Amino acid sequence: MSRRDRTAGEVLVRRLFAEHGAALLAYATRLSAGDRVRAELIVRETLVRAWSASASLSGDRGAVRAHLFPIVRDVAAEQGVPQPQAGPMEMLTAVGTLPPEQREVLNQLYFQGRDVKEAAASLGLPAETVKSRSYEALRRLREALPAAEPTGVT
Incomplete structure (x- = not known):
């Protein structure tokens, strides 16, 4: 090289x-x-x-x-890190339970690849609102999805 x-x-x-x-x-x-x-x-x-x-x-x-x-x-x-047990359908179902404003924030941040400032500008919201909606949406998803189960541990 x-x-x-x-x-x-x-x-x-x-x-x-x-x-x-x-x-x-x-x-x-x-x-x-x-x-x-x-x-x-x-x-x-x-x-x-x-x-x-x-x-x-x-x-x-x-x-x-x-x-x-x-x-x-x-x-x-x-590296042996157990993976979450939720599949795509469980994830879609869980995302579908979120309020529309939280879904849109997640879409902007995770699927559109925007940072908080860009998402805020796109949505016409203050950056702090984007942060709080993202935090709350991720908290709800963690609660709604099954936790990762350690595999191969006896």
């Missing part, structure tokens, strides 16, 4: 971390039951894998984030 390629890779990883690091770390921390050190290792490995497949990282911010989250989940599973 040339020095130029290595430098371009470092720039890509730094950009990915700047744009998505907080969301990836939050997700990895939830998957690892609050183990911040393990979550940081998961995010680091995710970014390395993303860099090695950098051709798939073109597109808008939401598409890139949609590509990164499954990598986080796969890395966590490889």
Whole structure:
């Protein structure tokens, strides 16, 4: 690998971390039951894998984030982190129980890949309202979805 390629890779990883690091770390921390050190290792490995497949990282911010989250989940599973038992249908059902304003905030933040400031501007709301709606929606989803069961533990 040339020095130029290595430098371009470092720039890509730094950009990915700047744009998505907080969301990836939050997700990895939830998957690892609050183990911040393990979550940081998961995010680091995710970014390395993303860099090695950098051709798939073109597109808008939401598409890139949609590509990164499954990598986080796969890395966590490889490291022995138990995965949540809720499937796509359970998740859709749980999201469907949320009030429309909370669903729209989650859509803006997680599916459109916007940060709080961008989501607030798009929705015509104060950033604090976006934060509180997101917090409440995620709290409700945690309550509605089955907890991850440790697998293979005797």
